[in-house]
Each structure stands twice: as C-alpha cells, then as structure tokens.
Amino acid sequence: MDRLLGRTALVTGAARGLGAQIVRRFAEEGAHVIVNDINLTAAQETAKKYNGDAFSCDVSNSSEVDRMFLEIASKGLEIDILVNNAGISGLEGDNQAQERVRKSLKVAEASAKGEIPEIDPPILEVTDSAWSKMLAVHLDGTFFCSRAFVRNFRKSNSLSEIGRAIINMGSIMGTSGGSGSAAYCAAKAGILGLTRSLARELAPFKVRVNAIAPGYILTDMTSPMAEMFPLLVAQTPQGRLGDPDDIAWAAVYLGSDEAKFVTGQTLSPNGGWHMSQ
Ligand SMILES: NC(=O)c1ccc[n+]([C@@H]2O[C@H](COP(=O)([O-])OP(=O)(O)OC[C@H]3O[C@@H](n4cnc5c(N)ncnc54)[C@H](O)[C@@H]3O)[C@@H](O)[C@H]2O)c1
Known part of the structure; x- marks a missing residue:
C-alpha cells in the first residue's frame, strides 16, 4: 500500500493486458494514473x-505523442512515472x-x-511495411514518449523531490531472439x-530508466500463440x-x-525461461 503515493503515472497501451494491470496496481499503491491507448474508448x-x-x-506518431503530452500538461498533470508499454505482436488482424x-x-x-525445416525461413515473409510498423510502435514509440516526457518536465523546470522514472517494456525476445x-x-533489443x-543521460536529472523484459504472459497478445504454450511451459523451469x-508488480517496484x-537495468520476470538479460 502507498508505495507510489503522490506520484502521477502515464502508462501507454494500457487499455488492456499488461498495461491495464500496471495501471491497477499503480492506482492501488496510491498513484494517480493516466491511461494512454490508441483506442480511446477502451482507455x-x-x-x-x-x-x-x-x-x-x-x-x-511523433506529432500525436507531442500533442498528447501538451494536453496532459495543460490539465495541470505532471508525470513522475512513464511506462512505455504500448506494443503489437504483428499478428493483429492477420x-x-x-x-x-x-x-x-x-x-x-x-x-x-x-533437422532442416521443410519450410522457407520465416524472414522471407516479412514485408517492408510489417518491419517498419513493428519498429515504429515499439522503438519509435518509446523514444517519442520518453523525449516528450523529458521535454515537458524541463519546460516546467521542476526537479522532482522524489525522482522520476521511465520503465520501458522489453521482452525476453530482445535478448534471446x-x-x-x-x-x-x-x-x-x-x-x-x-x-x-x-x-546514463538522465541520471543527473534524477530520472531512473529501467526495462522490464517479460517472459510469456497470458494476454490478448499471446492468445493466438496457444499452440506454442505446451512447448513454452515445458521450457519454463x-x-x-x-x-x-x-x-x-515488477513495474510497481521499479517505479x-x-x-x-x-x-x-532489465528486470525479467519469466519463470526461468531465460536466465540472463
Ligand atoms: N504478453 C506477453 O507475453 C509479453 C511478453 C513480453 C513483452 N510484452 C510486451 O508488453 C507490452 C504489452 O503487451 P500485452 O500482452 O499487454 O499486449 P496487448 O495486445 O494485450 O495490449 C497492448 C495494448 O497496446 C495498445 N496499442 C497498440 N498499438 C498502439 C499504439 N501505436 N499506440 C498506443 N497504444 C497502442 C493496444 O490497443 C492494446 O490496448 C507490449 O509492449 C508487448 O510487446 C508482452
């Protein structure tokens, strides 16, 4: 209780899944929560x-991100914790x-x-647009939101007493492939x-920056992978x-x-599937 009392936290892609659960635990720990999602009604x-x-x-979308941070600031909300969580698997609507x-x-x-698989290597099916979209949502999105977060607190010229935090959602896939x-x-990666x-860059400005690299977690994102679950469970100590x-809970701790x-640092709750990040 109250581990985040007095903080304001923005969680991206938080209408459902991991983001929504982070919002729930943050709120229970006393934070004021700001939910971002591409789907406004769900957010x-x-x-x-x-x-x-x-x-x-x-x-x-860089300009949409900047507009959102300005809107948040114009409502008098100052963000202490940014969780860059929004993401896609690439299987959506496929x-x-x-x-x-x-x-x-x-x-x-x-x-x-x-053995040699009897199929072509999957990379041959990756289109230019699928590749670009994946990098855009995850990597560009994390960069755009982090930059806007820093820009906004620099503008208000406030050095938070309690210190700020950015938490980026990685994955065991970022190191294991x-x-x-x-x-x-x-x-x-x-x-x-x-x-x-x-x-390194933000430590002198009293901002901690860490990543969470989840293992396989049951959400809407992973439900199309159900056929892989038995293998994944067998691989998990x-x-x-x-x-x-x-x-x-990892996000609560890091915030x-x-x-x-x-x-x-990269904190990786994964049941032992991958033991080094
Ligand atoms: N579920 C897992 O096993 C797992 C494992 C490792 C990492 N992750 C990562 O955790 C994060 C959340 O995953 P999840 O399982 O909760 O997925 P999810 O699909 O259940 O939820 C993702 C949310 O992000 C939103 N979103 C998608 N694109 C967006 C965009 N461009 N802008 C704003 N919002 C957007 C979606 O509308 C959705 O509400 C993702 O970054 C994912 O890569 C998930």
Missing part, C-alpha cells in the same frame, strides 16, 4: 475504474496468424532435432539499448506461463523508492 473504460485520466494517441505461429513452431522443433519474430526481437543510454501481475539505486 477511458480502464481509466474510469481507477479514477484516472485517459488520453489517446498512436505512440508511433488471417494467417495461426499459420505463422505454426511455422515458427516447426522451425524451433526442427532446430531441436537437428525467436524464430518467426525478427522484427519484434529487433525492436525489443533496441528498447534495451535505449534504456541503458537514457539511464517454473512450469507455467506468466500472468499480468507478474509484470505489474517506487524501493528501486532508488536501480537504473539502466
């Missing part, structure tokens, strides 16, 4: 549950999603058996590099997939004073 529904505010923008997941599984299984998800892995760079709270000496 408003989530914000309403926790007496928060909702603002819509596409984080991959009527071949199941087939793509199956192909990734085939490559992983053939690799484990030392994964067949069939080259763009996603590249975007998440970029986020980890950006995290470390900003941690704890013998289960994660739930959104496994990530939300709170308990982590006041923690910056430039």
Whole structure:
C-alpha cells in the first residue's frame, strides 16, 4: 500500500493486458494514473475504474505523442512515472496468424532435432511495411514518449523531490531472439539499448530508466500463440506461463523508492525461461 503515493503515472497501451494491470496496481499503491491507448474508448473504460485520466494517441506518431503530452500538461498533470508499454505482436488482424505461429513452431522443433525445416525461413515473409510498423510502435514509440516526457518536465523546470522514472517494456525476445519474430526481437533489443543510454543521460536529472523484459504472459497478445504454450511451459523451469501481475508488480517496484539505486537495468520476470538479460 502507498508505495507510489503522490506520484502521477502515464502508462501507454494500457487499455488492456499488461498495461491495464500496471495501471491497477499503480492506482492501488496510491498513484494517480493516466491511461494512454490508441483506442480511446477502451482507455477511458480502464481509466474510469481507477479514477484516472485517459488520453489517446498512436505512440508511433511523433506529432500525436507531442500533442498528447501538451494536453496532459495543460490539465495541470505532471508525470513522475512513464511506462512505455504500448506494443503489437504483428499478428493483429492477420488471417494467417495461426499459420505463422505454426511455422515458427516447426522451425524451433526442427532446430531441436537437428533437422532442416521443410519450410522457407520465416524472414522471407516479412514485408517492408510489417518491419517498419513493428519498429515504429515499439522503438519509435518509446523514444517519442520518453523525449516528450523529458521535454515537458524541463519546460516546467521542476526537479522532482522524489525522482522520476521511465520503465520501458522489453521482452525476453530482445535478448534471446525467436524464430518467426525478427522484427519484434529487433525492436525489443533496441528498447534495451535505449534504456541503458537514457539511464546514463538522465541520471543527473534524477530520472531512473529501467526495462522490464517479460517472459510469456497470458494476454490478448499471446492468445493466438496457444499452440506454442505446451512447448513454452515445458521450457519454463517454473512450469507455467506468466500472468499480468507478474509484470505489474515488477513495474510497481521499479517505479517506487524501493528501486532508488536501480537504473539502466532489465528486470525479467519469466519463470526461468531465460536466465540472463
Ligand atoms: N504478453 C506477453 O507475453 C509479453 C511478453 C513480453 C513483452 N510484452 C510486451 O508488453 C507490452 C504489452 O503487451 P500485452 O500482452 O499487454 O499486449 P496487448 O495486445 O494485450 O495490449 C497492448 C495494448 O497496446 C495498445 N496499442 C497498440 N498499438 C498502439 C499504439 N501505436 N499506440 C498506443 N497504444 C497502442 C493496444 O490497443 C492494446 O490496448 C507490449 O509492449 C508487448 O510487446 C508482452
């Protein structure tokens, strides 16, 4: 209780999934929550549950991001914690999603058996626009929001007594890689590099910057991957997939004073699937 009392937190892509659970735990810990999502109605529904505010923008659009931060500031809200969480799997709205997941599984299984897969390498199906969109939402979005956050608190010239924090959503995919998800892995690896760079740059301005690299967590994003779950569970020493709270509590910790000496780090709740980030 009250681990985030007095703080204002903006969580991007927070209408559902990991972002919504982070919003819930942040609010319970005393933070005022600001919910961003590309889907305004869904963001408003989530914000309403926790007496928060909702603002819509596409984080991959620089001018929309800047406009949203100005709107937030014009309402007298000053952000202490920014969680760059918005993301896509690339399978959204893809009527071949199941087939793509199956192909990734085939490559992983053939690799484990030392066989040559009977399919083409999945990278051959990655279009220029799919590649660009993945990097835009994850990596550009994290950069645009972080820059706007810094710009706004510099403008108000306030040095927060309690210190500010940026938390970036990476993934175990950012370090382990994964067949069939080259763009996603590249975007998440970029986020980890950006995290470390900003941690150095912003430390003198009393902003801590860390990343969370979740393992496989049950959300709408991972539901199209259900055929992979048995393999993933078998690969996980704890013998289960994660739930959104496994990530939300990591975010509470990184946003709170308990982590006041923690910056430039990647915290990876993943049940032991991957043991080094
Ligand atoms: N679920 C997992 O297993 C897992 C694992 C590792 C990392 N992650 C990362 O965690 C984050 C959240 O994942 P999730 O599982 O909750 O996904 P989700 O699909 O359930 O939720 C993502 C939310 O982001 C919003 N969004 C998408 N594009 C946006 C944009 N351009 N601008 C603003 N909002 C946008 C969506 O509308 C949605 O509400 C993502 O960055 C994802 O890559 C998830």
